[in-house]
Amino acid sequence: MMKFKKPLSFCGIAATVVFIVALIGCASPAKDMEKQNQVETDVDAALAEFYKEAPNAREIVENAQGVLMCPKVTKGGLVVGVEGGTCAMQIDGQTTEYYRTSSLKVGLLAGVESHALLLVFNEAEALAKFRESNREWQVGAGMSVAVAKKGASGGFDTKTKGDPITAYVFSEAGLMGDISLDGTTFKKLEE
Numbered sequence: 647m648m649k650f651k652k653p654l655s656f657c658g659i660a661a662t663v664v665f666i667v668a669l670i671g672c673a674s675p676a677k678d679m680e681k682q683n684q685v686e687t688d689v690d691a692a693l694a695e696f697y698k699e700a701p702n703a704r705e706i707v708e709n710a711q712g713v714l715m716c717p718k719v720t721k722g723g724l725v726v727g728v729e730g731g732t733c734a735m736q737i738d739g740q741t742t743e744y745y746r747t748s749s750l751k752v753g754l755l756a757g758v759e760s761h762a763l764l765l766v767f768n769e770a771e772a773l774a775k776f777r778e779s780n781r782e783w784q785v786g787a788g789m790s791v792a793v794a795k796k797g798a799s800g801g802f803d804t805k806t807k808g809d810p811i812t813a814y815v816f817s818e819a820g821l822m823g824d825i826s827l828d829g830t831t832f833k834k835l836e837e
Contacts (some may be wrong), residue, residue: 681732686741688717689734692762699816700802706766706812711773712737714765714832716747722758727751733763733832735777743777749830761817763827765791772810776832786828793827 692715697703707713714735721729730748734741747763767773776783785791792809794802802814813827 682744685717685732685734685744689715689736689741692717692764695762696764696814696816699814702802706802707764710766710768711770712742712767712777714745714767714776716745716763716765718760719747719763720758720760721751723751725752731760731763732835737773744835745832746835747830747832749827759817761815764814764816766812766814767810768808768812769810776811777834782831782833784832785830791827 693707696707712735714733716731716733719729719731721727728748728750730746733745733747735743735745767776790809791811791813793813793815815827
């Protein structure tokens with residue numbers, strides 16, 4: 647006699663999402679110096695990795711009004727997934743505040759993976775609007791974010807330098823292109 651497995655129920659999917667959100671939510675560095683130090687270490691390592699990506703990477707960061715580095719954005723789930731991580735806002739190379747990023751993804755997802763996300767604020771007005779917001783800031787809702795790509799010369803495409811905010815998403819395998827950040831939210835953490 648052949649037995650059929652039940653498809654994963656909505657409750658099972660919801661329980662998985664809640665579990666992953668709870669795990670990701672445990673990484674808030676606010677009020678915890680040890681976690682802040684770990685975020686700083688991770689940010690430094692992620693920036694060093696970014697600088698290896700292209701000959702003009704360091705120049706992009708140095709010319710920015712500010713950068714938001716999310717050194718480890720973890721994504722996981724099954725069919726419905728969540729991703730999130732802790733980020734550090736740096737202005738003139740110094741961390742000024744911490745943020746939490748999160749998003750909900752629907753599609754063919756299975757397992758857990760992580761990547762780094764760097765938002766480069768090319769214009770002072772975009773940086774000010776992002777920082778003065780006491781609510782969640784959502785990509786696509788208030789401002790658009792251009793996703794950078796590598797050019798034929800191996801450097802980052804300079805077409806996005808004219809955009810107020812440029813995103814660079816990369817992992818140990820290198821720059822990740824053709825991804826969507828729409829719906830990704832950022833919330834400033836209380837100190």
